Amino acid sequence: MFLKRIQIEKFRVLENVYFEFKQKFTPTLFPLGSLNGGGKSTLLQLVFTLLHCSFYKERHQYLVNLLANFPADAEITTLAQFDINHNDEDFCLEFIVSANHYDGQDFNVFLDVDEIEEKLEEHKKWQAEYSSLLELEKDMSSSKRVTPLLETQIRRQHHRELSMMTRVQNATLDDYKSVVRDLLNSYEEKINNNSSLDSLLETEKHKKSQLLESLKRNGMLYITHFDNDRVLLCKTTADIDILTQISNRVYLAAPSTQVFLFLSDEQKQHIFSIESDYSECISEAKTDLENFFTYDFASSGLIIKAFEKARDKDFENALEFEDYDGKHLKKLKNELNSFLYEKTITVDKKLSKVIFKMGNAELLPEDLSHGELKKLSIYIWLKYHAIDDALVLMDEIEIALHPDWQYEIVHELQEWSKNNQFILATHSYGLCEALTPSHVIELEPKLIKESIRV
Numbered sequence: 001m002f003l004k005r006i007q008i009e010k011f012r013v014l015e016n017v018y019f020e021f022k023q024k025f026t027p028t029l030f031p032l033g034s035l036n037g038g039g040k041s042t043l044l045q046l047v048f049t050l051l052h053c054s055f056y057k058e059r060h061q062y063l064v065n066l067l068a069n070f071p072a073d074a075e076i077t078t079l080a081q082f083d084i085n086h087n088d089e090d091f092c093l094e095f096i097v098s099a100n101h102y103d104g105q106d107f108n109v110f111l112d113v114d115e116i117e118e119k120l121e122e123h124k125k126w127q128a129e130y131s132s133l134l135e136l137e138k139d140m141s142s143s144k145r146v147t148p149l150l151e152t153q154i155r156r157q158h159h160r161e162l163s164m165m166t167r168v169q170n171a172t173l174d175d176y177k178s179v180v181r182d183l184l185n186s187y188e189e190k191i192n193n194n195s196s197l198d199s200l201l202e203t204e205k206h207k208k209s210q211l212l213e214s215l216k217r218n219g220m221l222y223i224t225h226f227d228n229d230r231v232l233l234c235k236t237t238a239d240i241d242i243l244t245q246i247s248n249r250v251y252l253a254a255p256s257t258q259v260f261l262f263l264s265d266e267q268k269q270h271i272f273s274i275e276s277d278y279s280e281c282i283s284e285a286k287t288d289l290e291n292f293f294t295y296d297f298a299s300s301g302l303i304i305k306a307f308e309k310a311r312d313k314d315f316e317n318a319l320e321f322e323d324y325d326g327k328h329l330k331k332l333k334n335e336l337n338s339f340l341y342e343k344t345i346t347v348d349k350k351l352s353k354v355i356f357k358m359g360n361a362e363l364l365p366e367d368l369s370h371g372e373l374k375k376l377s378i379y380i381w382l383k384y385h386a387i388d389d390a391l392v393l394m395d396e397i398e399i400a401l402h403p404d405w406q407y408e409i410v411h412e413l414q415e416w417s418k419n420n421q422f423i424l425a426t427h428s429y430g431l432c433e434a435l436t437p438s439h440v441i442e443l444e445p446k447l448i449k450e451s452i453r454v
Ligand SMILES: Nc1ncnc2c1ncn2[C@@H]1O[C@H](COP(=O)(O)OP(=O)(O)OP(=O)(O)O)[C@@H](O)[C@H]1O
Pocket: 011, 012, 013, 014, 034, 035, 036, 037, 038, 039, 040, 041, 042, 043, 425
């Protein structure tokens, strides 16, 4: 995929941002510059969160976090617009912040349907528990005492009241019967109270489908509520299949000391706290957001997995073409060896251990320098996740890299993953020099303007 255009009307420090990216440029790698606080990280995180999180319900919480504190001035506002080329077709995605109603209909119907469906699930659970207790009551009525079989059936019910009874010495069958009857009565009450849920669901679902129809007529998708009064919509010609494909092709890499706007306000506070651990919040986000990466050192396990992948690819080729050339393994070894000066990296024959060598001396991963580890982690991240035909947003890639390496990383990124588009938020002059001036995009330097005014 290729992001051809970004337009952001207003989001935090970003105002009237408009960037075009030329697909025919080589390399497809675009440095993004500005002064400190110019909005580079804000921009990368906004693009990532909107594109990666909008089309998966389980990622919506991160959009809600991002849009918390969004000012409530205009009723309908275009937040951001993206032109994306995917599989040679152009799509426009316009993200709109809207009030809670549309075409005379109320977006709360989405929440209402979810709530009733949840209640119905609970109701189904009660029904199952009720039936099982009814069965037990039947078995009890045909029994004369608390037999071992009956006792097992009682334990299987997982009811606190029944398990308490098993601890009462000499509890009689009548004692058990009475507890079961009480439980059945309470279930009957709950179930009867919910008897009108099905028809309520039908009514709300009908309203929801009417609203979906109106949205569809205008090429709109409802994404999520982000507070009580406002929702996020997406206007697009792409269908949901295309949108999920696009979602999964957007990546964000950043230093772990960064404030991430898609974390909750509470999680963001952890960055300033000595007692609490911000890295735990980041790890949690990483489990939910597959394509989010911080430049932490890739474990030796990942390097081994990259070798395994290369070995398996060579093996597949050998089976297909009846000729083993070990091409993928050789490429992986060469690429890794070329950026660790005077050091070699490989794995043992059983693919169980990573070995770094300097001359004849064997080194452990922890013997590598900060910059070496950083480069290695980026390389392994790209390789291990097989990031290809993707939009890769990278923040401050230059930290810990010597100016020569900042210059070289541009070509290395292209070499390691040829079909990606990179947007690199950076302060590195060396990195920009490795490209033509037309590759470089810049956010307006608002701080300079203000200091001139003063
Ligand atoms: N709600 C807001 N509205 C406007 N500006 C805000 C808001 N919240 C934060 N800001 C400011 O927006 C700026 C965002 O900076 P951001 O991290 O995106 O900049 P950056 O270009 O990545 O800077 P750096 O190069 O230092 O990393 C900060 O100066 C921040 O104080």
